[in-house]
Amino acid sequence: MSDLSRFGVSVEEELLQSFDQLIAGQGYANRSEALRDLMRDALVKSRLETSPENGEALGSLTLVYDHHASELNDKMNELQHDHHDLVVSVLHVHVNHDDCMEVIVLRGAIREIRALSDGLLSLKGVKHGRLFVTLPAQEMVGRKATSNGHAHSHNHKH
Ligand code: NI
Secondary structure (H helix, E strand, O other): OOOOOOOOOOOOHHHHHHHHHHHHHHOOOOHHHHHHHHHHHHHHHHHHHHOOOOOEEEEEEEEEEEOOOOOHHHHHHHHHHHOOOOEEEEEEEEOOOOEEEEEEEEEEEHHHHHHHHHHHHOOOOEEEEEEEEEOOHHHHHOOOOOOOOOOOOOOOOO
16 A cells, blocks of 8 residues: 555534444444545546546446346347457346346446447346446556546647
């Protein structure tokens, strides 16, 4: 781990008590780790919002669907094969007689991950699903965003 810095924070007693209750319920041993997680989450969110559309991201798409829906399996397979370079791994669970759950791990350009996810989520027969997007760990804190949100623009030689 890199060097640790300490800082003091002024906060209303009531807010602090509520926060302590919340993080205790979530299993945090202390405030520091809870704050670090909040900071990392804010950084990832910001980086994803300001990343170029072709920036690399990691995603996991969870889908629950009715496998009796006509042609759904074929369409899901077709879409995933069309974007096989994005699909790292697929976990399939037969939930009960009717339902299947699939967790699709994706890696690639943010724009393409979102497009494939939207395509799968909008198929008829998909009952519920959600995409989670994050960044490789080094991307979370390893580079500074400039004011216009582009962190990669100063390497060009003219
Ligand atoms: Ni199944």
